[in-house]
Each structure stands twice: as C-alpha cells, then as structure tokens.
Amino acid sequence: EITPVRRALLSVSDKTGLVDLARTLEAQGIELVSTGGTASALREAGLNVADVSDLTGFPAMMDGRVKTLHPGVHGGLLALRDDEAHVAAMDEHAIAAIDLLVVNLYPFESTVAGGADYDTCIENIDIGGPAMIRAAAKNHRFVTVVTDIEDYVPLQEELAAHDGGTTLAFRQKLALTAYSRTAAYDAAVSGWMAGALDEPAPRRRSVSGTLRQTMRYGENPHQNAAFYADGSARPGVASATQHQGKALSYNNINDTDAAFELVSEFLPKDGPACAIIKHANPCGVARGATLEAAYRAAFDCDRTSAFGGIVALNGILDATTARAITEIFTEVVIAPGADDAAKEIFAGKKNLRLLTTDGLANPLEPALTYRQVSGGFLVQDKDVGHPTELRTVTKRAPSEAEMRDLLFAWTVAKHVKSNAIVYARGDATVGIGAGQMSRVDSTRIAARKAHDMAEALGLDATPTQGAAVASDAFFPFPDGLLAAADAGATAVIQPGGSVRDDEVIAAADEAGLAMVFTGMRHFRH
Numbered sequence: 105e106i107t108p109v110r111r112a113l114l115s116v117s118d119k120t121g122l123v124d125l126a127r128t129l130e131a132q133g134i135e136l137v138s139t140g141g142t143a144s145a146l147r148e149a150g151l152n153v154a155d156v157s158d159l160t161g162f163p164a165m166m167d168g169r170v171k172t173l174h175p176g177v178h179g180g181l182l183a184l185r186d187d188e189a190h191v192a193a194m195d196e197h198a199i200a201a202i203d204l205l206v207v208n209l210y211p212f213e214s215t216v217a218g219g220a221d222y223d224t225c226i227e228n229i230d231i232g233g234p235a236m237i238r239a240a241a242k243n244h245r246f247v248t249v250v251t252d253i254e255d256y257v258p259l260q261e262e263l264a265a266h267d268g269g270t271t272l273a274f275r276q277k278l279a280l281t282a283y284s285r286t287a288a289y290d291a292a293v294s295g296w297m298a299g300a301l302d303e304p305a306p307r308r309r310s311v312s313g314t315l316r317q318t319m320r321y322g323e324n325p326h327q328n329a330a331f332y333a334d335g336s337a338r339p340g341v342a343s344a345t346q347h348q349g350k351a352l353s354y355n356n357i358n359d360t361d362a363a364f365e366l367v368s369e370f371l372p373k374d375g376p377a378c379a380i381i382k383h384a385n386p387c388g389v390a391r392g393a394t395l396e397a398a399y400r401a402a403f404d405c406d407r408t409s410a411f412g413g414i415v416a417l418n419g420i421l422d423a424t425t426a427r428a429i430t431e432i433f434t435e436v437v438i439a440p441g442a443d444d445a446a447k448e449i450f451a452g453k454k455n456l457r458l459l460t461t462d463g464l465a466n467p468l469e470p471a472l473t474y475r476q477v478s479g480g481f482l483v484q485d486k487d488v489g490h491p492t493e494l495r496t497v498t499k500r501a502p503s504e505a506e507m508r509d510l511l512f513a514w515t516v517a518k519h520v521k522s523n524a525i526v527y528a529r530g531d532a533t534v535g536i537g538a539g540q541m542s543r544v545d546s547t548r549i550a551a552r553k554a555h556d557m558a559e560a561l562g563l564d565a566t567p568t569q570g571a572a573v574a575s576d577a578f579f580p581f582p583d584g585l586l587a588a589a590d591a592g593a594t595a596v597i598q599p600g601g602s603v604r605d606d607e608v609i610a611a612a613d614e615a616g617l618a619m620v621f622t623g624m625r626h627f628r629h
C-alpha cells in the first residue's frame with residue numbers, strides 16, 4: 105500500500121514553505137510540474153520545473169480562469185493505475201500520471217474579509233484548484249493531495265520514511281482534509297453571495313468554519329471537543345491574543361465569550377465597566393469611576409460565585425485593577441488591552457489566562473447563533489435588539505437615577521439565561537436570578553442572594569432596597585413583581601405584553617412602583 109511518488113503538481117497561491125518543500129521533492133528524484141506563478145517562484149529559487157502547459161498543450165488563458173482544467177491534468181490525477189483500460193487511455197492520449205498534488209486556493213476568504221468589491225471577490229473564486237483537489241482526493245488510493253501548508257512537514261517526513269512513497273493511511277487522512285477544505289471554501293463563497301444578495305442570514309443554507317483548536321475535552325471530561333473560527337473579524341474570544349496561561353477549555357471559551365459580549369454593551373465613553381461570569385451567567389456587573397472600582401463593585405454582587413470566574417473589562421487592564429483581580433482565583437481575564445505593569449502582575453499567576461482583543465465587539469453588529477437539536481440544528485440572528493421606545497405604564501414615572509439603574513439592569517438581563525431577573529442600584533447589579541423555570545423563583549433567588557451578600561459584607565440594609573429590577577420577559581402574574589417590591593425594589597423594567605398587564609400594572613401602582621415597558625423581550629436559553 106506504499107505508493108511511490110514520481111511526479112508532483114504544485115499550484116499554490118500562498119507560496120509560504122513552497123521552495124523548501126520543492127527542494128525535498130527534487131532531492132527525492134520527484135519530477136515537478138507547476139502553474140505560472142508557482143513555476144516562476146520555483147525557477148527563481150533555482151529549481152527545475154516543467155509547466156502545466158506541457159501536460160495540456162494549452163497555455164493558461166482567460167486571465168488564469170483556465171489553467172489546469174484539461175484531461176492532461178485530470179486524467180493524470182484520476183486514472184486508476186491498476187486498471188488496464190485506464191492505463192491504455194493514458195498511453196493513447198499521452199497522459200502523464202500525477203502522484204502528488206500540492207494546492208492552496210485563491211485567497212477567497214481573506215479577499216472578502218478585506219472588504220473587496222463584488223467583481224474582485226468573483227475573480228478570487230478558484231475553479232481549477234478545487235477541481236484538482238477533489239480529483240486527487242477521490243483517487244487517494246494512488247494520489248497524495250496536500251491542501252494545507254501545515255501538512256508540508258508531515259509530507260516530507262512521510263516521503264523520507266517510505267523511500268519517496270506514501271502509505272494509504274496517510275493519503276486517506278490528507279484526502280479527508282482536502283474535502284473539508286473544498287467544502288469550507290464553497291461554503292464561504294455561498295455565504296458571501298448570500299450576504300451580497302441580502303439573503304437573511306439564518307436562511308443561508310451553508311455554514312463553515314476553520315478548525316482553530318482541538319481541546320483536551322468538552323463540557324465534561326468524557327466529551328471530545330474543538331473550536332472552529334467562522335472568519336469574522338469581530339473582536340472577541342475567537343480572535344483574541346492569549347498572553348499567558350494554559351490553553352482555553354471548552355467552558356472557558358463559552359464563558360469568556362459571554363463575559364466579553366456583555367461588557368461590550370458598555371461603551372468606554374460611558375465609563376469603565378466590568379462583568380464577571382460563571383457558567384455562562386453574569387454573577388456581577390458594574391460601572392465605576394475606575395476599572396478597579398468597576399471590578400470591585402461587580403465582585404461585591406456575588407463574591408461567592410465570582411471565585412474561579414471569568415472577568416471581562418471594557419478598558420485597558422491597568423496595574424491596580426490587575427492587583428485587585430489577583431486577590432482571588434480567576435480563570436480568565438479578557439480586555440481590549442493590558443498595560444505592561446498589569447501583565448507583569450499577572451505573570452506571577454501561572455493559572456490565570458489573559459486575553460486581549462484590540463477593541464470591543466459592536467453589540468449592534470448582526471451575527472448568527474446556532475443550537476443543536478436531535479436531527480439538526482437551529483439557526484437564528486443573534487439578539488442584537490435594543491428597545492426603541494420606553495413607555496411608563498404606572499402612575500409614578502421613574503426618577504432619573506431609577507431610569508439609569510433600569511437601563512443598566514435591562515442591559516445585563518439580556519445576557520442572563522431565562523427566566524432572568526436582575527436588580528441593580530448605583531451602576532451595579534446587586535442581585536441576579538438566572539435560569540429558573542418560574543419567574544417568581546428567579547425574583548426570589550436574586551433577592552435572597554442579595555440579602556446573603558449584604559450579611560456577608562456586614563451591610564445594614566439589603567442592597568435591593570431602592571433598586572431597579574429588570575425582567576427579561578413579561579410578568580405573567582403580579583406575584584413576581586410583588587416579590588421584587590417585597591425585596592425593596594422601587595422601579596421595574598420589563599417588556600409588557602401579558603394578557604394580565606392590567607393586573608400587573610395595578611399591583612405596581614398599589615406598591616408605589618414606577619414601571620417601564622420596553623416592548624421587546626430578551627429570552628436567552
């Protein structure tokens with residue numbers, strides 16, 4: 105099952121590592137054939153290479169649209185070497201067998217990412233490359249196909265180990281990589297076209313990602329897992345730079361994403377902000393006069409849960425904030441940047457991972473979210489909705505301070521799993537109730553946690569006294585609202601829209617609450 109490699113066709117847009125690879129191939133006595141730009145690069149390096157036009161009898165034409173699309177190439181890739189009729193056809197038409205194909209495609213994805221115009225994107229759709237890759241991969245019983253520069257070294261090692269040949273197992277593995285590459289490439293083209301034609305994103309029919317990292321395990325140690333990047337340039341966990349610490353785990357990535365997306369809601373011009381996340385839910389969010397103050401206020405919402413959490417900041421991490429964060433164990437810190445003094449402080453904490461993103465994510469930028477269900481997966485637009493109109497529905501309107509807290513609580517509630525209840529006061533969350541099946545339970549849990557925290561901190565009053573409370577969806581009955589009033593909340597923000605709105609509003613009036621309807625709900629599951 106070891107097949108010798110006698111002739112190789114190299115046709116690459118990205119010429120990284122090309123000359124090195126070709127030198128090893130030449131040293132193995134392998135004949136080299138190339139397309140225009142690749143052949144020039146090889147000749148410049150002093151290598152001996154034939155032109156593809158020698159195999160096809162045709163020059164490259166139509167601006168390179170047609171270079172290798174010819175039986176002289178595809179016959180050489182597809183012929184079964186142990187089939188008499190195939191061999192006879194090769195002889196009859198003077199087709200030379202190609203045993204190794206090295207191709208990387210026109211850089212379509214980066215052309216799109218660079219904001220190129222429609223026609224430029226079209227010209228960057230590779231046609232001959234994918235055709236050759238698919239042909240070679242189909243014939244992997246005889247042909248070796250390399251589509252990833254990362255595979256150059258393994259190829260060199262394989263050839264060295266097998267006297268200039270490759271094993272079937274090796275060719276099969278590369279064929280799998282090859283088909284993944286052409287599938288992702290066409291998905292990128294189709295995704296780009298859907299965007300160009302204004303097709304609603306969830307109906308785009310194909311999704312693709314590039315394997316970015318395989319993990320030791322998934323959500324639990326017995327689950328395999330990997331992380332795929334979708335090529336978007338959005339600042340966030342996928343594009344962040346990691347400065348220290350172990351590789352991110354599956355749960356780290358999930359939680360870090362939640363933390364960074366939440367903190368990105370708070371624009372730096374409105375002041376420093378911090379979000380602390382545990383199990384994909386915030387356990388404390390705050391603004392402050394400084395980043396350190398924001399961190400400490402967020403921490404004070406739920407010190408118990410913050411242990412081993414993920415911290416996201418909306419500004420450059422400085423030394424004082426870094427020092428405050430290191431007072432307890434934190435898994436990951438993500439921020440738009442970090443200054444040298446902060447990095448130095450973290451350097452002493454080997455288990456702490458620091459990620460910088462070079463900016464915040466735009467919370468209004470459209471994106472997609474996916475969820476797996478048996479038999480398929482659900483796709484929807486990311487929840488980038490912001491209510492356009494707030495309506496006071498009670499006799500009393502919120503004061504300016506209450507309004508500020510209401511909007512703060514509402515923003516956080518959008519990032520809390522449903523049923524979500526968030527109490528906020530003075531630019532900080534003071535109680536968060538997440539993921540309950542009943543809204544009244546979320547309301548009570550949030551208040552109880554606030555109470556426990558006040559006790560632990562030795563505060564006189566429960567921090568929910570005078571707080572604003574946000575509910576991610578309407579109160580179906582007055583009970584949840586009354587539980588919030590019992591806890592001391594004085595203002596409420598919620599979507600409204602229940603058939604019992606009148607009852608809920610009457611209860612609010614009776615309790616002296618100010619209540620605002622947003623007309624938009626933020627379920628998150």
Ligand code: 5GP
Pocket residue numbers: 115116117118138139140141142143168169170171172173207208209210229230231232233234
């Ligand atoms: P070169 O730089 O060698 O001139 O071109 C290499 C690129 O051309 C590779 O990315 C390869 O996939 C692509 N390619 C090879 N054959 C064809 C073809 O027949 N048509 C098109 N459009 N691209 C091709």
